[in-house]
Structures are given as structure tokens and as C-alpha cells.
Amino acid sequence: xxxxxxxxxxxPVAQALEVIGDSWNVLILRxxxxxxxxxxxxxxxxxxxxxxxxxxLKDLVAGGLLERQAYSEKPTRYExxxxxxxxxxxxxxxxxxxxxxxxxxxxxxxxxxVDSLTGEPADLVLVDRVTGLPVSSRHRVLRPSRDSTPxxxxxxxxxxxxxx
Amino acid sequence: xxxxxxxxxxxPVAQALEVIGDSWNVLILRxxxxxxxxxxxxxxxxxxxxxxxxxxLKDLVAGGLLERQAYSEKPTRYExxxxxxxxxxxxxxxxxxxxxxxxxxxxxxxxxxVDSLTGEPADLVLVDRVTGLPVSSRHRVLRPSRDSTPxxxxxxxxxxxxxx
Numbered sequence: 001x002x003x004x005x006x007x008x009x010x011x012p013v014a015q016a017l018e019v020i021g022d023s024w025n026v027l028i029l030r031x032x033x034x035x036x037x038x039x040x041x042x043x044x045x046x047x048x049x050x051x052x053x054x055x056x057l058k059d060l061v062a063g064g065l066l067e068r069q070a071y072s073e074k075p076t077r078y079e080x081x082x083x084x085x086x087x088x089x090x091x092x093x094x095x096x097x098x099x100x101x102x103x104x105x106x107x108x109x110x111x112x113x114v115d116s117l118t119g120e121p122a123d124l125v126l127v128d129r130v131t132g133l134p135v136s137s138r139h140r141v142l143r144p145s146r147d148s149t150p151x152x153x154x155x156x157x158x159x160x161x162x163x164x
Numbered sequence: 165x166x167x168x169x170x171x172x173x174x175x176p177v178a179q180a181l182e183v184i185g186d187s188w189n190v191l192i193l194r195x196x197x198x199x200x201x202x203x204x205x206x207x208x209x210x211x212x213x214x215x216x217x218x219x220x221l222k223d224l225v226a227g228g229l230l231e232r233q234a235y236s237e238k239p240t241r242y243e244x245x246x247x248x249x250x251x252x253x254x255x256x257x258x259x260x261x262x263x264x265x266x267x268x269x270x271x272x273x274x275x276x277x278v279d280s281l282t283g284e285p286a287d288l289v290l291v292d293r294v295t296g297l298p299v300s301s302r303h304r305v306l307r308p309s310r311d312s313t314p315x316x317x318x319x320x321x322x323x324x325x326x327x328x
Contacts, residue, residue, distance in 0.1 A: 099180050
């Protein structure tokens with residue numbers, strides 16, 4: 001079954017999903033953030049079928065998210081390390097983590113993010129680097145239209161809670 | 165083809181993906197953030213096959229991300245509105261947007277986020293709400309293990325750039 005390609009959609013959200021839009025891919029990257037790098041690490045952590053893992057690792061290397069490096073010779077064995085652009089997905093992982101904690105399956109134990117110095121749970125919020133202000137309705141997305149008419153401006157609606 | 169379920173993995177990232185891990189679902193939600201609510205809005209904006217859209221809207225309603233409301237009677241027609249928990253995915257959309265702008269297909273026009281008062285592009289960064297400090301290696305994820313042994317602590321590696 002050929003996957004739909006989102007590569008040519010004039011939208012960076014679609015383009016990001018083209019590379020990371022598969023749930024297994026996101027979980028493999030999550031494990032890499034936790035320090036996994038070898039095939040067996042991923043199998044053990046995720047319970048992922050080995051043929052699925054082989055295919056996904058190949059895709060992630062082709063997409064420039066993982067870098068394959070030999071860690072032994074005779075026999076040659078490879079490990080998979082996060083690339084610079086994959087490391088920039090750290091915010092995505094943390095945003096998913098917070099949302100999942102709030103809205104995921106409550107029967108499953110929570111995984112929390114804490115400040116290791118204070119021991120306090122961290123509550124992460126997205127702010128404008130320059131103003132330090134949380135994202136608000138002041139922030140508007142300028143999205144080019146498909147047919148080269150002038151860009152239109154769209155506001156993301158005001159969040160229900162300050163967290164969003 | 166039955167989709168793998170991530171619902172019982174003891175990790176909030178996996179649980180978030182259980183609900184939103186399909187690329188079409190994320191794009192449908194993106195359009196809802198832009199103001200789309202009706203079936204035809206989504207078809208027109210996304211070029212999504214109608215049978216795929218029907219299935220995905222049903223999934224998103226079942227998952228509590230969209231709320232189906234009648235907007236006309238005779239004939240009864242429905243629109244799909246973002247739920248409160250879907251609106252909390254706003255940070256996810258914006259993180260995907262920024263990452264896609266930096267690492268997506270450069271041949272496709274960019275979509276940028278601007279401050280509508282100043283006209284300046286917004287550069288969003290994830291900070292701790294209490295301390296105001298960017299996420300750093302001080303932030304550690306406490307992940308419960310599968311077999312009820314004590315929780316282990318994992319550090320997300322230091323980002324390559326201040327942006328992550």
C-alpha cells in the first residue's frame with residue numbers, strides 16, 4: 001500500500017509529517033532521545049516487529065533523521081544516531097509527552113518531566129523568544145495559497161487554557 | 165490492514181500518537197485550527213479522498229478531538245469543531261510548523277508565523293512556566309518501567325541549537 005505523499009503540499013506541517021508522520025517513526029526517535037542506538041535496543045524497548053523496524057530505520061536514515069555508523073567490524077554492526085535536525089524534534093517529543101499525560105489513557109502509568117535540580121514537575125509552555133510572551137492570538141500564520149494569489153493570514157484560535 | 169495500537173504502551177508519547185498519529189488526522193486538525201469545519205472545507209483544502217476523510221472524521225470524533233454538530237436541518241448537515249483537548253494541540257501544530265520551515269522541502273513556499281502587532285516573524289521556544297528557562301538537560305523524563313521496578317530517569321540530550 002503506497003503511502004500518500006505530503007511532500008509537495010505548500011505547508012510546513014505537511015512537510016514535517018512527510019518525514020516523521022508515522023507513529024512508529026516517532027517512537028523510534030523517542031527511544032533514540034532516551035539513548036537507544038542499536039537494532040536490539042529498539043526491538044526491546046518498543047516490541048516492534050523486526051521487519052517493520054528494518055524498514056523504518058531505512059526510511060529515517062534516508063530522511064536524514066538518523067545517521068548510520070559502524071560500531072564494530074568483523075562482523076560489521078551499525079548503530080543509529082540522531083542527526084542534528086532530529087535533535088531539533090526535542091520540543092515535539094516534549095509537547096507530545098505533555099499532551100499525552102493530560103489526555104492519554106489514564107490506566108497507564110504516567111511519565112513525567114521534572115526539573116532535576118528542584119525535583120519539581122516541569123510545565124512547559126511555548127513562548128516567543130524575543131518577547132518572552134506565550135503564544136497568543138497575536139501570532140498569525142501566513143499561509144501562501146495554492147494559486148499564487150496573495151498570502152492570507154489565519155489566526156490560530158485562542159487556547160482554552162494557558163497551557164496550549 | 166489493522167493499525168498497530170499504541171494505547172497500552174506506558175508512555176504518553178505513544179498515547180498521544182494513538183489519537184493523532186496519522187498524518188491525515190494531523191492535517192485535518194490543522195485545517196480545523198485554520199477555521200475549516202465542514203466536509204467540503206476539508207476536501208477543498210487538503211485534496212483528501214472523500215472516503216478517507218469520512219473515515220478520519222469518524223476516528224477524530226470517536227477519539228474526542230472533533231465534536232460533530234448539526235448546522236442545518238432538512239437536510240441535516242454536520243460540521244466538525246475542535247474539542248477542548250484538540251485545542252491543546254496548538255503547541256504541537258506550531259512546533260511542527262517551525263520544524264517544517266527549517267527542514268522541509270525548500271522548493272515549497274514557506275508558511276511563517278508572525279506577530280501581528282509588530283509584523284516580525286515569531287521564533288517560538290519551549291520554556292518552563294515557573295522558571296521561564298528554556299528546556300535543558302536539567303529536565304529529565306521519569307519513565308516507569310514495564311515490570312514495576314522503580315522508575316528510571318532519562319535525560320533528553322542537550323539540543324544542538326538553542327531553538328530546540
